[in-house]
Amino acid sequence: MSQERRERSDDSGEATDPPHQQTRWYAGGQYEPLLSEKRSKSVGVESSLPDDLTRDELELPALAEPEVSRHYTRLSQMNFGIESGTIPLGSCTMKYNPKFTEDVAAHRGNRVHPHRADADKQGVLHLLYDLQETLATIGGMDAVTLQPPAGAAGEFTGIQVAKAYHDANGDDRSEVIVPESAHGTNFASASMAGYDVVELPSNEDGRVEVDALEAAVNDDTALLMLTNPNTLGLFERSIEEIAEIVHDAGGLLYYDGANLNSLLGKARPGDMGFDIMHFNLHKTFATPHGGGGPGQGPIGVGEALASFLPTPQVRETDEGYETYEPDHTIGRVHEFVGNWLVLVKAYAYILRHGDEGLETVSETAVLNANYLASRIEYEVPYGPFHHEFVASADADAGDVAKSMLDHGVHPPTTKWPEIVDEALMTEPTETESKRRLDDLAAAFNAVTGMAEDDLAETPRTTTARRIDQASAARNPRLSWHALDE
């Protein structure tokens, strides 16, 4: 019907062939042009809508499925995932993701519209309920919301919950304390929620300086945000004392769950005195990060904070599962329940492993980190480590990382946390074999002692050579429209 109502100016756009004259950019294959460089077409838009509502034309690539398929297949070949090799990025927990969870995610029961009535989405609510209760148990928390669509969104949610709690107590607090080694998202989330951020220095052994904390805490302290083990891979052994100091001042203690992969079966944030925590389901419970997301960042809270959680929550009744609004809810932080499929995959992952499997995850992750640390010829300050450690490079950490690329591995996180010089923050995770860890250590060690000039020439074997990031920022070209300029 619609086709007859409209005429298209099919030939108004130029159908050009790919610029084969381009140099070959990538080792091991030819340059992949932008889709727009292959065949673009400008179509005149003549719709059944009046002219004053519609555009005159739309210009986009126009290719048949085989060419679309080849384009993205080629792009995938120019990309490195966990199944291409090890990705030991500290605090990112890039582990292998079980394949079967993708099949579970493809089940038709996932294609449920969020506006269905409760009675018509019992499968969804049942899974949400089970998962929220399971996470509460794993975290040692009393209640969990599954809504935040990412870890940082979980931080923001947790801070909003804390703020609502303080407000309800007539308590106007303006500061959030964050250790200098914390994830950057902690600072950003606290600031986004309107708090002043107070940075807490680390002590000589890389942990929270209890005296400094005592000095920093006061009547304005809303929250202390902490990850434990911290980003140096160190367990904050004084955690109970820390909790007491914060609680005595009327503040709350927030747990950043980015490092939870090292505690499964061993310790629970709730037992350590944390009032609020977020889980990074895409890290700890192995759902693919998909080039940067989607993730999911549920938060757990203690009983005193449960009524402030986002709405809706799910509960079990005699008739089944239903949604409800917590009494003092902060409202919503996402229109629906974040990234539903990540919840499904995480749930499947947890059921598959069970208590014993989950504890083995942490034991193996910690063993792997310590084994790798023992195998590399770099200074690794502090210790003992949990699932990650921070080595200090003998050259520019960014250069070291580029050189490691030539050894077929993804390098660790570089230059962070800043308390270690030329930091290489390394987290191999539990899914790397001894063989792969030995390879990784070899990649680290091959770079030590390389001359600066040689380092600067790396990488040599990757799809692109060293990329000029400074000029990309100086002269931003952010779409194919900007390339002609």
Next chain:
Amino acid sequence: MPYATHSDAERSAMLDAVGVSDPDELFDIPESVRFDGEYGIEGRSERATRAAVEGILDESPDLTEFLGGGHYDHYVPSVVDHLSLRSEFLTSYTQYQPEITQGFLQALFEFQSLVVELTGLGVANCSMYDRATALGEAALLADRVRQSSGETVLVPESLPDRVRSVLDNYTDGPDIGVDTYPTSGGTVDVDALAARVDDDVSLVYAATPNARGVLEPDLGAVGDLAADHDALFCVGSDAVALSVLEPPESYGADVVVGDAGVLGLPTTYGMGLGLFACREEFLRQVPGRLVGASEDGAGNRAYTLTLQTREQHIRRERATSNICTNQAWLALRAAIHAAWLGPDGLVELAEECVTGIEETCERIDALDGFTAPVYDGHHFREALVDCAEPASDVIDRCREAGIALRTVEDGGEERLAVCVTDTNREQVDALLDALAPETEVPAV
């Protein structure tokens, strides 16, 4: 544990290397906070796990859905799953090492290009969480770039509560006020807005199609009002609608937010992909990730994450947003879907969204006891319907017939909301049957 690959011998060798006899010794946790309980989860085989999870998912009945309300189902071509599930994409991380992630970077660059083409604005980021959080980020952007003037965000009174709620959370920190302006006849009441907008306003928001499914007829006037008061004009829309609608930049939009998950993403219990574009002058205040074109050491074009000094891992509390993990893979899927459709296919799909609801309204209107659409004007995908009997009775009757509909509170009345897309258009006969079982269904 099936995914950790050490043999007993390897494990022993590793334990020896680190100097312990049991991995538990590596846990530097004070006894007082050790967990000695159990979670109570019994591990199971892959087959049993699948059966368990799928059994739970099966508890939701199969229903034919005519549900919209900000979340729309379009057919997603098979090529999207097949390509996006390639593990080099699916299992990769944020592109911090661009030399080995050119593929994803190029795909995101192409997604940004698509959004630039659709909105007409100079800058698009790649992959916010959803349309509600994108609106929240737009309010924060307006606050940053309009610091000297306004502190109020104006939204239409028809903005869905759940979107408003997200916006309220986002604007809570910087103490931005959110206020509503009236609509009349289902669209923006421009005169009432003119009376409401003042120099305290930092952002005026209007959606097209709006929450009633109506395409706003005069957004230029809204943009002018915003501009007169030095406020940003933010337009809400989606990637399919924008394929035929006038590019928002052409009538004065400073920011466009909305939903890009209408491409590439099935109705997955509300997963989203936020759309965000703005004028180039706000480039350094844009939230989220940006991919830019650059050159590599051999002088060839290459792509990289850029302007990272805006981001939380560098600027911490001074970052433009806290977004780290985002919706990158869904942006990839949207880009593949758009590439498969091409400009002809996109326009055709958008046309179906116009004609589908138009025809359905005509047919519903012909039924005794039903009026559709409630509001005049051009509709996109959805419309409100009035019925002589209580809307809840109609909903129940449809449910009995295996059809899911919803109601919308509109002007103090409960009205039916009907959403028609390419995926449920063929079930409209069944919908009409369920709405008025006694009436013979009028033909197209």
